Amino acid sequence: MPVNRREFLSSSAAALTATTLVPPSFAAALQPGAPPGKPRRYALVGTGGRGSSMWGKGVKDTWGDTVEFVGLCDPNPKRAEVVRQIIGVDCPVFTDFDAMVKAARPELVAITTVDAHHAEYIVRALDLGLDVITEKPMTIDATQTQAVVDAEKRNKRKIIVGHNMRFSPAHVRIKELMLSKPIGTIHSVDFHWYLDTSHGTDYFRRWHGIKARSGSLWVHKATHHFDYVNWLLDAEPVQVQAYGGIKRYGAAGPFRATNCRTCSHKAECPFYWDMTKSASAMRLYGGEVEKADGYLRDACVFRPEITTYDTMTATVKYSTDVIMSYSLNAYMPIEGYSLCLNGDGGRVEIRSYGGQPFEVASEMEVSVIKAFGTRTKIDVPTAEGEHGGADDVLRNLIFRRPQVPDHLRIPDSRAGAMSALTGIAARTSCEENRPITISELVTF
Structure with a gap:
């Protein structure tokens, strides 16, 4: 709807x-x-x-x-x-x-x-x-x-x-579904995020491809996802074990250049992007703007200085003893996510379709599957606007300050810290090849 x-x-x-x-x-x-x-x-x-x-x-x-x-x-x-x-x-x-x-x-x-x-x-x-x-x-x-x-x-x-991400109508509906405890106590979560060869690739053209600037996609992108799970579970991360690699971009690529506009491999590169055809990109990042600081908005996705992982997986343990299996891949043929919450009374399955080369019945499918019982489809609303209407809601909460229940309160520094620290712990775990406890990172 x-x-x-x-x-x-x-x-x-x-x-x-x-x-x-x-x-x-x-x-x-x-x-x-x-x-x-x-x-x-x-x-x-x-x-x-x-x-x-x-x-x-x-x-x-x-x-x-x-x-x-x-x-x-x-x-x-x-x-x-x-x-x-x-x-x-x-x-x-x-x-x-x-x-x-x-x-x-x-x-x-x-x-x-x-x-x-x-x-x-x-x-x-x-x-x-x-x-x-x-x-x-x-x-x-x-x-x-x-x-x-x-x-x-x-x-x-x-x-x-x-x-x-909390504030799209679909995600509010899912949050309130989980507040009703449709499957009892949650014990584990399966969460897999898919970035396609348009959206995912674009991170590697920009400054996000450098860990020192973005914290890697563990932090820049996945912090959205970790906040979403923290919010759904009403829990905080305790420990993270993760692995990651650069499998498709950076030095893994077959050839490289400085940027797309000057590349000699335009005809053979599947990720070639003609920035000159985007009026907004040229206005913000081309011409005199580009000359002022040298930042290339269409940098080569195969440049060797890329340090951000494009393939990632982690296990996260929460304060409520829930365990989550999470993955992110940045070169998929589809866009969206699969999220399943497993409880002692059944399972909630969520599949979000952000873009794919085949037709789907709806943008999001949500089901409650009861243990030893039935599968019930949950209808969820969709909305126009950026991020499924979520941007409008967040700004309205900030600038109009309507009265809302606690689960729609504006994210504060604690929420910001816990979502970021999940990704920081995951990146650190990849680098040090060990589980990282959140408490060893920051003292609150």
Whole structure:
């Protein structure tokens, strides 16, 4: 059952409670909430694709009455200026964070930089008295996580982590299904994520292919998945054992170049991407913007400096004694995931189809299979908008502050830390070939 995005953010959203597919709590999350009052002074650090859209133009267009854009910050001033035009604001642009805070005096800052720099801006913003919205992952290593935890302790400010995956109508429906304990006590989880040769490959064209910048896909991508499971189980990770390798990209490739536009293997490379055919990519990353910092948005997926794993598997033990088997592969012919929760009363099976070369009956299939009993199909809603409508819900919760039940509360620093630490532990386990206990990484 598709839900129109415009319905989400209008007074007609209340009518969504009448359908059995859309949870009432989901409809509540889209209500206006308290009057916004005086707009908060708002700044954006990091003006790439996610910053310019999710936390830039998307905020201004729909929640612009709740914030006043007072500054954009990026080490590349050319990109920041382009994004200022994309968003449609007249605030100044900066290359230095402290200079922006001093001149623009923001109250709230959204951090959408390269992952490796999230923590430094979070800590500095807290110490300067600002509230923080940060894209996931909150941090990419244990040292950064400890620094953020310590900074929050010494400051009375708020951290919001952009774990949007929780907030699609389908996932809210699944969460509330699990709250009803349809299969009793959960004992194990099977979770397998598939990135196809469009989405998965694109991580290896960008800075995400370098572990030192992204923390690897264990952190950049899987932190979404780990937060989802933490939320569904209402549990935290305790120990992780993992393995990973570079099997398809990087040095595993048959040839290499600097980037696609200058490559002599265009005709034979299955991953060749003509960036010049994407107006948005050229505007954000081409021309004068590219010249300003040398960042190549279409870097070769076979360049030898790639250090991010494309093939990964892990076993995670949780505080509730649940054990999860998890895998991620970044070169599949399909996109989506398979998630199964196994309990003493049966099994919940979830299959999400993000894209595949064959037809499916629905985007998501959910079933409850009772032990010694029957299989019941659970209908779940779908929605328009980024990430299945989840981005709109997260922003509405942040900027409108409607009243919602606890399971729809905005992810905080603890959620950000636990999801990131699962991936950090997995990456460390791959590197050190041993199980990693979460408590050895950070002291809360």
